[in-house]
Amino acid sequence: MRFSSITALKLFLLHLFTLFTNLQAYTPVNNFTINCGSTGTSYDGETTWTGDTASMFLSHQDSTVSANPTPPQSNSTLQLPYTTARISRSQFNYSFPVTPGSYFLRLFFYPASYPSFPSTQASFTVHCNHFTLFYGFSTDEDDTETIFREYVVNVDNGETLNLSFTPSQPNSHALINGIQVFSIPTDLYYTSPHHAGFKLVGTHTLYRVTSDTALHAQYRVKVGVQGISPPKDTGLFRNLVAGDEHYLIKEKNPNNNGEMNITLHHGSVAPKVLYRTERITKRSPKLTWNFPVDSGFYYLVRLHFCELDQNITNIGDRVFCVYIGSDLAEDHAEVLRWSNQLKGLAVQRNFVVLIPKNDTQEKVNLSLQLHPYLNSSNPCLNGLEIFKISDSNILAGPNAQNGIAFEERRNGMAVGKRRNVLSVEKRRNKHKISIAGMVFVLVSVSSVGFVFRWARSMFNPRSFSTNAHKLSTNAHQQSTDAEELPVNTLICLRFSLVEIKAATNNFDDASVVGVGGFGHVYRGFIRRIFIPVTLKLFKPGSNEIEVAIKRHKPGSKQGSEEFLNEIEMLSQLRHRNIVPLIGYCNSNKEMILVYNFMARGNLREHLYNSDKPPLPWKRRLQICIDAAHALHYLHCCAQTYTIIHSDVKTTNILLDEEWVAKVSDFGLSRIGPTGDSKSNVCTTPVKGSFGYIDPEYYKRQHLTEKSDVYSFGVVLFEVLCARPPLIRTAEPREESLGNWVRYCHQNGTIAQILDPTLKGKIAPNCFRVFCQIGLSCLSEIGSQRPSMNDVVWMLKNALKLQESADITEAHSNSQNPLSS
Structure with a gap:
């Protein structure tokens, strides 16, 4: 009885605290709701929309037109803002004067035909400040579905929120039906400055979702058959769709425990109604969802939990594991423990997961699995959100989805920058990340070792053997682009000075084919005996390879720093359009680089x-x-x-x-x-x-x-x-x-x-x-x-x-x- 009384008192006090501090509906500082292509204001029963005709927010308006979709329309019950559009065959921009902070950016498209603008000619790129949201928007001729996109962006001091819509081709056009710019709490999705970061799945590393990135909302799902419409949100007007069963692998209907009081620590994270329904497995001991996403990006996965089952009363009654992808994300998940044994208290868990690049599939699955512990009640989940995190200021994916075709984004080996890694562990791909004060993520430990060995060899040439040195590349980096050379050519050789002199006829002036900032460039030939067959540099029937040999000239403005830089860079890079480095020579204080010879010069x-x-x-x-x-x-x-x-x-x-x-x-x-x-x-x-x-x-x-x-x-x-x-x-x-x-x-x-x-x-x-x-x-x-x-x-x-x-x-x- 005493335990129950203390628990009841804690719940009551927590309710009072959250009632007067956090649970008030969020009131945005900035709120722009634009009905593109219209004039005046209009109301759709939930939102008041403002037309952009003669608006201060729209630039280059003279080159745009406002239009209504061309009938007949299969979607006969179009609602605001899809009834009008702003269209142009040249770039047009919107600029919103906002205060510094984080924002929801919501874009509404209805890619139908409009007078003089057939749907098949809609093809354009959208940028928001320095972020590319997507490339090459295009539609099928009979595509009449409305399209909604939601992003999270941050605006710094002195900045405005700028949107640009740029046609992809001379006869194509850009269009937009509606825009919402809505301020949100800064730490709603970005990592708080006082927070260490979210767990990077598959490692013991923390990942900070910082405000210099943008997010694209991929999924915002409430379990069960009834979603949550924007007016029922906590003032942020998010749409939490129902139908997690579309992504669920073989499971029955969720449980509904709608009578229990729900308590939120943070009133903006999610509305209470999200937590009134939970998914609990009945047939099989585990829950599995598959969510199709673009490969080659990091994703923020937010899971929402609330213990609703009256039979779960003690720590240990419901314990489960959370797997994201094929990796363990949470080993000992227990909602009651997270909530300090307060039933009905909503909790969230945040994870970041890397979905490796896959060029063989349009979409790959981001899987979520909940596995119960032995002799424990089956796992539960109330809702989830999945956000794509921008990479190199790009959110556009390589695939087509819902009528949006994206240009291929990357041709190279690495998946993307890992600026936000805070701590380190050996990853599945055998990478080692070294941290010393500031965080420096190096591509390959062996290439780092090479750099230091080379530096020592400048003072002690004997420390290098004359054998070939293979500079390792990222284990997960595979040749995914037709313009890359095979991985087995990633080799950098060390030549002796004797070999170099033989190739250039003792640096004969007649062999000089160019002069640069580093020194003279010689044309030479290296015999097969000096180069491993695995390099595959020789033409059939040839016993030698034609090379360009760049020799450092004493007194040149470029020196050991540039020499080291060239080796470090080119020994790790292989691309059809980058000149390949074959090797180097650093004997007797010489600094010499050996490349494939380019027959037609510069x-x-x-x-x-x-x-x-x-x-x-x-x-x-x-x-x-x-x-x-x-x-x-x-x-x-x-x-x-x-x-x-x-x-x-x-x-x-x-x-x-x-x-x-x-x-x-x-x-x-x-x-x-x-x-x-x-x-x-x-x-x-x-x-x-x-x-x-x-x-x-x-x-x-x-x-x-x-x-x-x-x-x-x-x-x-x-x-x-x-x-x-x-x-x-x-x-x-x-x-x-x-x-x-x-x-x-x-x-x-x-x-x-x-x-x-x-x-x-x-x-x-x-x-x-x-x-x-x-x-x-x-x-x-x-x-x-x-x-x-x-x-x-x-x-x-x-x-x-x-x-x-x-x-x-x-x-x-x-x-x-x-x-x-």
């Missing part, structure tokens, strides 16, 4: 100041696409960090015998930090090549992946105009290619600076798109530049436009052979 040699014939336009386009692929791989896919090349220029884009472009020279490359910064900013003294250097980097010494994007924009116009990036003897206005291009664009004279050999050979649409790509890369503000993934996609589109024009022209000429 790109600049084929553009100007050379007697080589000019490149045709489509070949130039393909070379640009190849180089963009390489940079995208470095920024997003190469390993757990962003790699910033920091010296992108035409002389560092090499061409092999088949005209395949390969990015080279990683001596100045940097790895982006793993801190809580919003982007991969590396503060470093300015290095690079004048004419290509990002203005933001030059002024602030902040190197980011967008610095590479700026340099690549200069390369694009170097390819288009066939002129150097910097001409000191030119008029001040024309001295810098980047500045000159922007000036000509503003005056409508950009066609006048085109390479004369290309005049009349570029399709107008292709020319327009190519210039738009280059100009966007040259934006003065780094955050406004596209990602390299976007650049790849846009360049491919430009190539398609050129090929289509060529086909049309060829067909026209075949019909009228005398016209020419």
Whole structure:
């Protein structure tokens, strides 16, 4: 009796506390509810919507139209905001002046046909501030289902919440039917600054979901047959759908214990009604759900529990294990213990799980299993939420879902950055993560060992053997892209100085094929006896391989730091568009690097100041696409960090015998930090090549992946105009290619600076798109530049436009052979 009285008193006091502190409905600081394409205000019975016509939030409104869906509609009972839409064939933006904090961003789409805008032409990309929400929205001709997307984003001091809708192709259009921007408690989904983090499933590691990421709500499920509509939420207007049985593997209906009082510690986490129904297994001892998700992302999984069973009274009555994926997430789950034996007290458990990349399936299952302990009551669950966590500011997945087709996001080996890892354990993939003060997550322990062994060898050359040194890569990194080389080629060899001298005829000047910032580059041949057969570098019937040998020149501005950097980077990278490093030599204080020889030299040699014939336009386009692929791989896919090349220029884009472009020279490359910064900013003294250097980097010494994007924009116009990036003897206005291009664009004279050999050979649409790509890369503000993934996609589109024009022209000429 005494125990019961104490428990009752604790419950009563807890009820009073939560009643007056936490359980009041949340009142948002900012709340924007926009009915796109309409005027005035309208009410749907739950929400008051405001039209965006003549709205201060909408920019470029003159280029947009408001429209109603074209009848007939299979969905005859459309409700707000799906009855009108804002549509345009050019980019349009919304900007919401909000206070700093976290927000729900809700987007409503009805991808039907509208007057002059057929549904089959809807294809666009959506960005929110620096996040890419999805690529290439597209629909089937008979797709008349409404689409709802919910995101969680954070806005910092001095920022606004900006949304952009950009058509993917010249004849495609972008559309939006409704927008909600709704402030939420900062720690509702992001990890609180005072919280260590959520468990990363499969490890003993904690993961912080920090405010520099964005979240995409994948599933928000209440068990049972009756969901929770937005007005019944705690003031956050979330929609918790019923029907967990759609994902449940063979189970009966849930139990309903609706009479018990429910107590919440945090009034915003979930509404009380969520906890009135629980799923308890009847037939089999375990519960299993499968939720289809995109691979290659981390997911936040929030499980909601509340002990409702009157027969569960003591610790140990209901104990179970929680498995997410194939890994144990919670070994001794017990709701009554979590709630300090308070029946009816709602509790939540948060986990983060990595779903490895899988290129063979459109969707993979994120499985959730609850297994009971022996002689324990069967497990229970009241509800769950699953959020995709952005990776490299990207939430777009590689697959199609509900009519949204996504562009392939990554071409590389690693799944993504792991900026938020706090503590460490050996993972299933045999990675070891080293922590010393700040958290540095290194790709491979063996490659780290190599770095230190190499450093010692600079002072004691004998410490290295002359055998090949295999630099290990991430065990889980598999070749998932056709542009990557096989994993068994990830080998870096150490050559003796005798072997190098033999290959270059004792560094004969006649073998010199180039001079760079590091030193001279020699053309040479290495005999098969010096290279393992497993490298597969030889042509059939050949006993030697043609190589480029880069020898450090004493007094060069580049030295041991760049030499070490090149080995460290290239020994871990293999991609079709990155020049492969075969090996190195560091004997007798020499610093020598050995690469595959690129038969056609560098790109600049084929553009100007050379007697080589000019490149045709489509070949130039393909070379640009190849180089963009390489940079995208470095920024997003190469390993757990962003790699910033920091010296992108035409002389560092090499061409092999088949005209395949390969990015080279990683001596100045940097790895982006793993801190809580919003982007991969590396503060470093300015290095690079004048004419290509990002203005933001030059002024602030902040190197980011967008610095590479700026340099690549200069390369694009170097390819288009066939002129150097910097001409000191030119008029001040024309001295810098980047500045000159922007000036000509503003005056409508950009066609006048085109390479004369290309005049009349570029399709107008292709020319327009190519210039738009280059100009966007040259934006003065780094955050406004596209990602390299976007650049790849846009360049491919430009190539398609050129090929289509060529086909049309060829067909026209075949019909009228005398016209020419």
